[in-house]
Each structure stands twice: as C-alpha cells, then as structure tokens.
Amino acid sequence: MARAISTKRKAVFTVAAWIVALIIFFPILYTIITSFKSETEAIAGFNMIPSGTMESYGAVQDQYNYFKPFMNSVVLSVGSTILALLIAIPAAWSMAFSPTKRTKDILMWMLSTKMMPAVAVLFPMYLIFRNLGLLDSRIGLTVMLTMINLPIVVWMLYTYFREIPSEILEAARMDGASLWNEIIYVLTPMAVPGIASTMLLNIILAWNEAFWTIRLTATDAAPLTAFISSFSSPQGLFWAKLSAASTLAIAPILIMGWFSQKQLVRGLTFGAVK
Amino acid sequence: MATRQTQTLARLMLAPSVLMLFIWMIVPLAFTLWFSFQQYNPLNPLRDGFVGFANYALFYSNPAFLQSIINTLLIVGSVLLITVIGGILLALLLDQPIFGQGFVRILVISPFFVMPPVAALVWKNMIMHPSYGVFADIARFLGVQPVDWFAQYPLFSVIIIVAWQWLPFATLILLTALQSLDGEQKEAAEMDGAGFLSRFWYLTLPHMSRAITVVILIQTIFLLAVYAEILVTTNGGPGYASTNLPFLVYQKASLEFKIGQASAGGIIAVILANIVAFFAMRAVGKNLDR
Numbered sequence: 120m121a122r123a124i125s126t127k128r129k130a131v132f133t134v135a136a137w138i139v140a141l142i143i144f145f146p147i148l149y150t151i152i153t154s155f156k157s158e159t160e161a162i163a164g165f166n167m168i169p170s171g172t173m174e175s176y177g178a179v180q181d182q183y184n185y186f187k188p189f190m191n192s193v194v195l196s197v198g199s200t201i202l203a204l205l206i207a208i209p210a211a212w213s214m215a216f217s218p219t220k221r222t223k224d225i226l227m228w229m230l231s232t233k234m235m236p237a238v239a240v241l242f243p244m245y246l247i248f249r250n251l252g253l254l255d256s257r258i259g260l261t262v263m264l265t266m267i268n269l270p271i272v273v274w275m276l277y278t279y280f281r282e283i284p285s286e287i288l289e290a291a292r293m294d295g296a297s298l299w300n301e302i303i304y305v306l307t308p309m310a311v312p313g314i315a316s317t318m319l320l321n322i323i324l325a326w327n328e329a330f331w332t333i334r335l336t337a338t339d340a341a342p343l344t345a346f347i348s349s350f351s352s353p354q355g356l357f358w359a360k361l362s363a364a365s366t367l368a369i370a371p372i373l374i375m376g377w378f379s380q381k382q383l384v385r386g387l388t389f390g391a392v393k
Numbered sequence: 394m395a396t397r398q399t400q401t402l403a404r405l406m407l408a409p410s411v412l413m414l415f416i417w418m419i420v421p422l423a424f425t426l427w428f429s430f431q432q433y434n435p436l437n438p439l440r441d442g443f444v445g446f447a448n449y450a451l452f453y454s455n456p457a458f459l460q461s462i463i464n465t466l467l468i469v470g471s472v473l474l475i476t477v478i479g480g481i482l483l484a485l486l487l488d489q490p491i492f493g494q495g496f497v498r499i500l501v502i503s504p505f506f507v508m509p510p511v512a513a514l515v516w517k518n519m520i521m522h523p524s525y526g527v528f529a530d531i532a533r534f535l536g537v538q539p540v541d542w543f544a545q546y547p548l549f550s551v552i553i554i555v556a557w558q559w560l561p562f563a564t565l566i567l568l569t570a571l572q573s574l575d576g577e578q579k580e581a582a583e584m585d586g587a588g589f590l591s592r593f594w595y596l597t598l599p600h601m602s603r604a605i606t607v608v609i610l611i612q613t614i615f616l617l618a619v620y621a622e623i624l625v626t627t628n629g630g631p632g633y634a635s636t637n638l639p640f641l642v643y644q645k646a647s648l649e650f651k652i653g654q655a656s657a658g659g660i661i662a663v664i665l666a667n668i669v670a671f672f673a674m675r676a677v678g679k680n681l682d683r
Contacts, residue, residue, distance in 0.1 A: 125490075132489040139483065140500040143560070147503055149527065150515050165530040206413065209406035217403035225411060227674055232418045234670040236618050238639040239659035242646050243424030266417045273410055298399070327508040329621035334647070344621070347510040351517075351625035358518055358525070365511045376506035377499050384569045388607045392566050 147369070154362035161358040175363035185364060188346035192368075194257055195332070195342050196325035199264035200318055203272045206265070208314070211276035212306075216285065226277065229270040230389060237267075237330045248335055255337040263335065264325045271324070272317055275386045279313025316382035319375055323383075326372050343368040422663070429656035436650050448657035457633045458658070461641040465665075468552055468637055469616045473609055475556040480563030480608065481601070485593075487564070488571050498568075505561040509621035516554045517543065517626045547627045547635035554622050559615075563608045570604035571597065613669050617662070638662050 141148075153161050154176070155169035179185040214222045244263075245254075253259025283306065291305045329344040336345050347368055350361050376383070384392055432444045452458050487498060504512065520527050521542040529539035542550040574597065582592050620639050623629055629636035629644065636644070642662060646655035 129490050129492070132486065133491040133493070136486050136489070136491045136497050137493070139486065140497045143557070144500040144503055146512075146515050146520055146557070147507065149519055150511075153519060162525045164525075165527055206410050210410035213403035213406040217399060219403075225407070229410070229414060231670055231674060232414050234614050234666050235418060235422070236639060236659070236662040236666045238618065238620070238642045239663045240421035240425055241643065241659070242428065242652050242655060243421035246424070247421065266413065269410065269414060298402075323506060327506070329509040330618070333510075333621060333624070334643075344508050344510050347508070347514060348621065348625050350514055351510075361514060361518065365515060369507050369511055372508070373503055373506045376502070380498070380502060380565060381569075383505075384566055387562070387611060388566060388604075392569055392604045392607055 147373075150362045151366050152362075153358055154366045156359050156362075158357055158359045161362070175359040176367075178360050179364045179367070182360075183346070183364070185346075185367065188341055188343050189367065191257065191340055192326055192342035192344075195260055195264055195340075196322045198257075198261045199268065199325050200272075200321040202261065202265040203269050203321060204276075204314065204318060207269060207272040207276055211273050211280050214273075215277055215280035215283070216288065226274065229273055233267075233270045241334065244331075245335070254335060255339045255341070257340045260332060260335060260340050260342075263331050264328060267328070267331070268321050268324055271386060271389075272321055274389050275317040275320065275382075276313060278385065278389075279317070280310060282313075283309050316379065317386070319379045320382050320386040323372055323376055323379065425656045425659050427656075428652050429660050431653050431656075433652040434650050435652070444653065448653040449661075452654050452657045452661070455654075457636060457641060460633045461636050461638045464548055464633075464635065465617065465637040465639075467548060468555065468619055469613055471552045472556045472559060472616050473612060475552075476559045476563040476612065477605060477608060479556075479560050480567045481605075483560070483564040484567040484571050484601075485597075487568055502561040502565050504557055505559070505565070507558065509558070510625050512558050513554055513622040513625045516550075516557070521550060521553075543627050544631065547631060551619070551622055551626060551635050554626070555616065555619055558622075559612055562612065566604050566608050567601055570601045574600050610669070610672060614666070617666055617669065638665070 149167075152167060152169050155171050155173070156166075157170060157172050157174060160166065160170060214226065248254045248259050251259070253262075287305060287309075288301060291301050296305065326342075327344070329348075332342050332344045333348055336342070347361075347364060350364070429448055430443060430445060432442055432447070483501065487494065487501065491497065507515075518526070523529055523539050523541040523544075526539075528542070532539040540546070578596060579592065582596055587595070618639055619637060620643070623635055623637065623640050627635040629640050633641075638658065639662060642655050642658040645651045645658060
C-alpha cells in the first residue's frame with residue numbers, strides 16, 4: 120500500500136519536474152533546433168523539427184570568420200585562468216597553511232574588490248589601456264580577466280587548501296622532508312582536485328564575461344561575447360546563423376558547466392554553501 | 394610553531410596577489426574620483442577644468458538619472474523576487490524522488506552557463522519577437538494580438554531575461570542547502586504529524602535561510618551591474634525606459650563623451666554597491682569564524 124502511494128507520488132513529481140525543466144531549457148533547445156534550419160525555415164513559424172541543414176554552420180565561418188572570435192575566447196579564458204592560478208596558488212597556500220591575525224581581513228578585502236562595479240572605472244581603464252597600447256589586444260584583455268577573477272580564484276583555492284590536514288605536513292617535516300619536497304610530493308597531489316575545480320569554474324566565468332570583453336575590443340581580440348553582440352544590429356537578423364553561432368558559443372561551456380555543478384556552488388558562494 | 398623563515402616565505406607568497414589587486418583597484422578609482430570633479434570632454438578640450446560638485450548636480454538634475462536609479466532597483470528587486478521564490482519552489486520539487494533526477498537538474502541549471510549576449514539575443518529574436526517569436530506564435534494560436542514586448546514593456550522584458558539567467562543559480566544553491574538537511578529530522582517531524590506546510594515553515598525554511606541570504610547578496614552584486622542584456626535588446630530605450638545606472642554611465646562616457654558626468658555616475662554606482670557589499674561581507678565573514 121505504502122509503496123503504491125509512493126510510486127504514484129514519484130510519477131506525479133516526475134511529470135511536474137520534467138515539464139518545468141523543459142520550459143526552462145526551451146530557449147536553449149529551440150536555439151539548437153533553429154541552428155539546423157535554413158533562414159526561410161527559421162522565420163516560417165513555430166516548428167520543432169528542422170530540415171537538418173548544416174548551411175548556417177558553414178555560413179558563420181564563411182561570412183563572419185567565426186573561428187577567430189572562438190579562438191580568442193579560448194585563449195582569453197584559458198590564458199587568464201592559468202595566469203590567475205599562478206598568482207593565486209602561492210597566496211591561497213600561504214593563507215591556508217601560515218594564517219596570521221590579518222588573514223581574514225585580507226580575504227575579506229579581496230572579496231570587496233570583486234564588488235566594485237566595472238562601469239565605475241570604465242573610462243580610466245579605457246585611458247590606461249589606450250596609453251599602454253593594449254586596446255583590442257589579447258594580452259590586455261587576458262590581464263583584465265585575470266584581475267577581475269583573481270579574488271574568486273584565491274578564495275576558492277583557500278577553501279580547498281584549508282581542508283588539507285596540516286598533520287600530514289608535520290609528519291612529512293618530521294620525516295625530514297625539505298620545504299620543496301613537501302610542496303612537490305605531499306601537498307601538490309592533495310591540492311590537484313581543488314585546483315582543477317577552480318580552473319574549471321574560472322574558465323566558465325571568463326568565457327561568459329560580457330562587459331570588458333565587449334567594451335575593450337574591436338576586431339582583433341574580440342571574443343564570442345563581442346562577436347555575438349554584433350548580431351544585435353538590424354542587418355544582423357539572420358536567425359539560423361545567429362542560432363548556429365550561439366550554439367557553438369555556449370556548447371563547450373554548457374558541457375563544462377554540467378560537470379562543475381558542485382564547484383560552482385562552492386565558488387560562487389565563497390565557500391558559504393557547500 | 395612556524396619558523397621565521399616560513400613566515401617570511403608566506404608573506405612573499407601572498408604579496409603579489411595583494412599588491413596587484415590593490416593597484417588594480419585604487420588607480421582607476423582615483424582617476425574616476427578625479428574626473429568626477431572635472432569638466433572633461435575629449436571632443437571639446439577648451440572648456441576643461443575643475444568644476445567642484447557640478448557633475449554630481451548635473452547628474453542629479455538629469456531626469457534620466459532618477460529613472461536609471463529606479464530601473465536599477467526595479468531590476469534587482471524583481472529578479473530577486475522571481476528567482477528566490479521560484480528557486481525555493483524548484484529546489485523543493487527537485488529534492489523529491491523523481492525519475493531522471495540528474496538529467497532534470499542539468500536542464501534546469503543550463504541557462505546559467507549561457508553567455509549574456511546569447512541569452513538576450515535568443516530571447517529577443519526567437520522567443521519575444523512580435524512577429525516571428527514563439528510567444529507571437531502562441532498568441533496567434535490562441536487568437537489574440539501578439540505583444541511587441543521590447544517596445545511596450547521594455548524593462549519587464551529585460552527582467553524576464555535576467556531572471557531566466559539567474560533562476561538556475563538560485564535553484565542550484567538552494568537545492569544544495571536543502572540536500573544537507575538531516576533526513577531523520579524530517580522523518581521525526583513527519584511522524585509527529587507535521588503537515589507539509591508546517592514542516593516547510595518550521596524546519597526547511599529556517600535550514601535554508603543562510604543559503605537564501607547568500608543567494609540574495611551574491612545576485613544583488615551581479616544584478617546591480619546588468620549591462621550586456623540591455624545593450625543587445627533595448628539599448629536602454631525607448632527613451633530611458635530600460636536604462637539602468639551602469640548603462641547610463643556607459644552612455645554618458647562612450648556615446649556622449651561627458652566624462653565628468655559619467656565619472657560622477659560611476660562614483661554613485663560604487664556607493665550603491667558598497668551599501669550592498671557591507672551586508673554581503675558580514676554574511677560571508679561569519680562563515681570564516683566557524
């Protein structure tokens with residue numbers, strides 16, 4: 120009896136959850152479907168079954184040189200993440216293993232820099248970038264993305280490193296391990312999962328950053344965020360092509376995102392919710 | 394316990410991050426503060442000079458300013474309302490035993506990973522377009538006049554798009570919190586005859602309160618800065634109907650070249666963000682003392 124009720128209950132909840140989930144996912148699903156339509160099909164009214172043509176995918180490369188902004192996105196997001204890790208790993212390490220009275224204040228202060236509205240420094244940043252010749256350059260934008268994500272990287276790494284038991288370090292020291300050996304053979308293997316998670320989340324954040332990547336680029340360094348924004352002009356209204364470009368732009372990050380749900384919660388709540 | 398040598402090393406390891414972030418923050422902010430007291434127009438350098446608080450006064454007397462502040466607060470408030478209430482309901486639903494739970498979860502969180510320009514353009518063209526959008530198709534199917542969303546309800550349309558992007562975030566965090574709720578407590582409450590509503594009110598909601606606070610604070614930081622969604626859909630219009638504070642500052646600086654006024658607006662945005670940040674830091678800081 121009880122089992123019968125619970126199966127029925129499960130069925131009801133399943134149907135409800137699937138309906139809500141499909142409604143939420145619908146805009147993405149419809150974008151993917153439209154990307155396999157021809158331009159005339161795309162504006163011919165609601166239709167969930169595309170003809171399956173790949174012409175839009177060919178067209179975004181032929182007409183708009185899609186590969187270039189795509190590569191820019193890859194270079195910027197991966198480059199800025201690696202750079203941020205190089206700067207942040209020593210900092211997070213030192214705060215996790217040699218905390219001082221000021222460690223908490225420093226962490227809070229780093230977090231506060233993240234709360235600065237980007238728009239408040241738009242013009243000075245523009246001036247600095249122009250005078251250093253960094254406008255529309257991959258290097259300039261990589262540095263920019265590194266700095267805006269650095270606080271999150273330090274925080275995330277800190278919460279991971281703090282979970283490594285310090286007794287293990289002491290044991291290694293007792294056994295006569297040098298600091299260098301301690302880092303290479305004891306700490307690194309335990310820190311790798313945390314570093315990998317941090318990397319994943321930050322590639323996602325950098326890939327989707329849509330203020331500086333639009334405002335500080337023109338053509339050479341423009342990543343996908345800027346490229347897709349250019350479709351907002353009236354002459355850019357080709358829906359099948361927009362859909363193909365959008366699908367390619369979100370696919371890699373969507374797949375990475377699915378694998379990083381847990382890290383996402385942790386990273387974006389600064390360890391407050393795990 | 395730590396030797397002096399390791400302490401020095403620890404400081405050296407920390408220094409680059411702190412120094413770089415400090416310079417990164419303080420230099421541009423000092424520039425903005427300085428420009429906010431200047432008349433500065435790259436197109437008309439003859440009239441440049443110190444003007445005191447005139448930029449702030451101009452910004453204040455400009456009707457667009459008040460509207461942009463109201464719009465900013467409307468975006469933040471409405472999106473928070475939709476995502477927090479929707480997120481709680483969705484988290485409760487996804488916490489139930491359902492078939493294909495993992496896959497449903499993936500579908501629900503996906504919008505969060507869609508970059509803002511894509512999200513905005515997809516909604517603008519394929520969902521809300523007055524003649525070719527899915528909403529228009531539905532309206533015609535029902536025999537009613539399709540709505541021109543971005544012309545008639547520009548701010549509401551932006552809010553819908555932004556809420557769609559952030560609902561997954563709220564759901565994911567609240568679901569994580571919900572799943573850490575002790576099953577035995579729930580069972581005990583059930584045995585005592587507590588109904589669904591009273592269990593929710595006295596057990597589940599208090600347990601989630603911390604996660605709800607975090608969701609509100611973190612979303613507020615990002616929602617105060619909504620930019621790309623407005624840029625590619627309404628471009629702030631019609632008039633200033635969907636212009637928020639960041640967008641107004643951008644317009645003043647990049648389109649009208651009124652750097653002084655834009656900087657004054659930027660400083661006001663900083664003050665606004667700091668009020669929120671003050672509460673956010675206290676909430677996150679508590680966690681560190683644990």
